[in-house]
Amino acid sequence: MDYELLIPLIYGLFLGSFYNVVGLRVPEGKSIIAPRSSCPNCGHQLQAIELIPVVSYFIQRGKCRQCKVGISPVYPFFELLTGILFAVAYLLLGWSGELFIALTLISLFIIITVSDLAYMIIPDKVLLVFAGIFIVERIFLPLSPWWDSVAGAVAGFLILLFIALISKGGMGGGDIKLFALIGFAVGFKTMILSFFFATFYGAFFGIAAMLLGFVKRKQAIPFGPFIAIGTLTAYFFGEEILGWYLRFFMLGF
Template sequence: MNSKIIPMQNNLVLIYLFLIGLTFGSFFNVVGLRVPLKKSIVAPGSACPTCGHQLRAYELIPVLSYMIQKGKCRGCQSRISPIYPTMELITGILFATAPLVVGWSSELVLALTLISMFIIIIVSDIHYMIIPDKILIWFAGIFLLERIIWPLNPWWDNLIGACAGFTLLLIIALVSKGGMGFGDVKLYALLGFVLGFKLVLISFFLSTLYGAVLGGLAMLLRIVKRRQPIPFGPFIAAGTLSAYYWGSEMIELYIRFLNQGF
């Protein structure tokens, strides 16, 4: 009997996390759009950027309002960017699936914090090609507290990871002469502190791989033009979450492959 009750309780929690993720995703949209412009994230309320129509409560229901209004403003019927509901839905999915990967442990808190930071960064990077320092500073404080409570083993792996992430991206930023932004450098210093030395290297490898493959496909399909700047934030998010979730398994597989090869 208990074996049937526990999975049902877990499913209810996952549904709850999904709904919480949708709600937070809506808020993260606001933060990602306003912070780079140095605007308040509290006031004024959300409004249509075209006609200034103040959105009411029933127009702010994540994803659902967009679908009911068919992606248009109720005031002027102008098109609403699909990025907003997309980021809300992605946040909900990532919140709900995080415990399925990291389990119901303290690492779930860090996973949700990483997801939250990345959603804000993606929104900001897509719209402005900027990773705001203010966002990194806020999350640096949160991650510092979390890693004090739940440190890596050994604890100094945080410091080595931060140095490795910062140094690696700084070299690339200097060599590329603008190809890599300094926002990415500071972000990887923070990610190195959270992930540690090994996982931050895997994060960078996967982020670069995702960026090269998807960027190449985008050029082949003529979605973007050659030499057109592409926001790297989404690829960093995908690569880092992949490394955080499955990096240890990747390392074990690689070591096993080397041992079999020799």
């Protein structure tokens, strides 16, 4: 067993707990520092033993220790998801400079997914903070060529803006700014792939959800989670998928 894998996994678990807080509080204009986390039903302030990611949820059998009301499984889900994604990023990239970009992307996507699912909002404050982080990271870890970040940001913004205009509001302002940020972080080609995958995932889920009766026709669906999944697919596996597609296409003819 690669015990070094436990390092990103454990960091991811604890940061995932914090990202839950950020994603739920920032859209409401609340502080992410105070007050301390508490039960939304009875107001009981959580103690250290109740704040162990994932573990506390199962120890308490998914209930508040004070009032015994059920705790949303969303909390342990995103804690575990962050830990797993951090570990996967390490497995794919190792202890490299690009790992910092990957972990930053994952962190951004966990926060905006929580926020978009809860409020249908991708907060500008979150995007601004991560914009600063990505700028610093790409100064020290530039893409090749360096202007690929600029091209990706401009293209990401314009493509989503164009879709928003022709769809008359079908794309939110947060999605537009998010794709500009993604383009800056991953570059033009990967941004285009991420848009393709995000659109594919969103369309597939939307059609399936309508057929199964979970959503109604023309009902708004948060696009942020699909942008997250699509971008991570493109970032980690885009080259392999594109290579496979081109080989299959060429063999087909």
